[in-house]
Amino acid sequence: MKIDAVVLRELQMELVTPFETSFGMTTHRRVMLVEVRAEGLVGWGECVAGEHPWYSEESIDTAWQVGRHELARLLLDADPEHGGQCHEIFRQIRGNRMCKAAFENALWDVQAQAEGVSLASLLGGTRATIPCGVSLGITPTLEQLLERVETALAAGYQRIKVKCRPGWDTDVFAAIRMRWPRIQLTADANASYRLKDMDLLASFDHYELAMLEQPLWSDDFYFHSMLQKQIETKICLDESIRNRRDALAAIEMDSCRVINIKVGRVGGFTEAIGIHNAAMERGIPVWCGGMLETGIGRSHNIALASLPNFSLPGDVSASSRYWKDDIVEPEITVSAHGEITVPTAAGRGYAVREDLVERLCVRREDVRAFVLA
Ligand code: OSB
Numbered sequence: 001m002k003i004d005a006v007v008l009r010e011l012q013m014e015l016v017t018p019f020e021t022s023f024g025m026t027t028h029r030r031v032m033l034v035e036v037r038a039e040g041l042v043g044w045g046e047c048v049a050g051e052h053p054w055y056s057e058e059s060i061d062t063a064w065q066v067g068r069h070e071l072a073r074l075l076l077d078a079d080p081e082h083g084g085q086c087h088e089i090f091r092q093i094r095g096n097r098m099c100k101a102a103f104e105n106a107l108w109d110v111q112a113q114a115e116g117v118s119l120a121s122l123l124g125g126t127r128a129t130i131p132c133g134v135s136l137g138i139t140p141t142l143e144q145l146l147e148r149v150e151t152a153l154a155a156g157y158q159r160i161k162v163k164c165r166p167g168w169d170t171d172v173f174a175a176i177r178m179r180w181p182r183i184q185l186t187a188d189a190n191a192s193y194r195l196k197d198m199d200l201l202a203s204f205d206h207y208e209l210a211m212l213e214q215p216l217w218s219d220d221f222y223f224h225s226m227l228q229k230q231i232e233t234k235i236c237l238d239e240s241i242r243n244r245r246d247a248l249a250a251i252e253m254d255s256c257r258v259i260n261i262k263v264g265r266v267g268g269f270t271e272a273i274g275i276h277n278a279a280m281e282r283g284i285p286v287w288c289g290g291m292l293e294t295g296i297g298r299s300h301n302i303a304l305a306s307l308p309n310f311s312l313p314g315d316v317s318a319s320s321r322y323w324k325d326d327i328v329e330p331e332i333t334v335s336a337h338g339e340i341t342v343p344t345a346a347g348r349g350y351a352v353r354e355d356l357v358e359r360l361c362v363r364r365e366d367v368r369a370f371v372l373a
């Protein structure tokens with residue numbers, strides 16, 4: 001397909017509720033969107049890099065630089081038929097996976113529209129609905145967290161994930177278990193514990209967490225494998241898994257028994273599907289993580305989470321948990337049973353509110369194909 005133009009936009013959007021993790025507080029998001037125009041169609045991608053390089057090395061500013069000066073040009077010079085070719089097209093650029101994912105996913109979006117199929121079915125999705133959970137940040141008081149748990153359960157969410165870090169862990173789990181002994185509860189440490197905390201981490205077993213996400217370093221497999229031998233709770237890796245090879249290594253070493261797949265973290269749908277398939281063949285369940293996305297990234301997550309091995313509730317929640325006004329319509333809603341219905345219309349299934357996108361846009365660059373006179 002002939003790509004006519006790539007448009008980069010930065011939107012600034014305020015979160016409904018500030019989100020605190022072991023690495024810091026997020027109150028608003030600066031979001032890079034990638035619009036790809038080809039064959040009269042428009043595909044959208046969202047770069048999930050944060051304002052600061054806390055969760056990964058990328059930030060919106062590194063993504064803007066690499067997207068504007070490297071990836072847009074490479075894409076316009078290639079004539080890809082399919083998002084799956086982006087790996088090859090972007091091969092000389094190392095890393096920068098969140099930025100690459102935004103471009104690749106926009107192409108998959110174009111292709112789904114061109115073929116008149118839903119993005120979910122183009123990716124190989126089989127589920128009509130996906131199970132949803134929430135990720136609850138650290139709050140100033142435990143009482144406030146318990147209120148948030150109560151609200152999420154009342155809304156129907158199937159799984160509660162709490163952020164934890166040294167000093168915000170066993171008391172939190174104990175208080176939640178006291179009130180809700182049976183709910184599906186998980187904890188995400190975002191790499192905040194060290195080897196000296198092994199005994200503390202082993203004491204988490206008592207709270208019957210469905211899994212413990214990324215307790216140790218963001219780039220580690222070996223020590224997670226050592227920890228997994230000493231605890232009952234299943235380890236889930238998030239940050240450590242950058243690609244399919246990492247997933248294979250982690251599974252082989254027993255560094256984790258569950259994998260969180262984030263399409264941005266792994267560089268796009270192609271790699272995400274590769275991890276999904278590798279994990280499925282080895283009996284390792286996966287779930288879809290979130291990065292406080294707008295409706296565009298969220299719609300991509302919904303399509304991905306419709307693949308068969310996404311058997312656990314993901315961090316894919318309703319638009320209204322994040323935004324007063326989401327940039328897609330209809331906004332994304334979760335049923336009283338904690339499910340999102342996977343759209344069946346061609347493409348993503350959620351229209352972009354272009355007027356709102358323009359209003360929130362604080363930076364824009366258009367990159368066009370060279371036109372020969
Ligand atoms: O580790 O899963 C994480 C948000 C930003 C960065 C990292 C993480 C998260 C979340 C939020 O947990 C998930 C969401 O609701 O989008």
Ligand code: MG
Pocket residue numbers: 188190213214238239260289
């Ligand atoms: Mg995580």
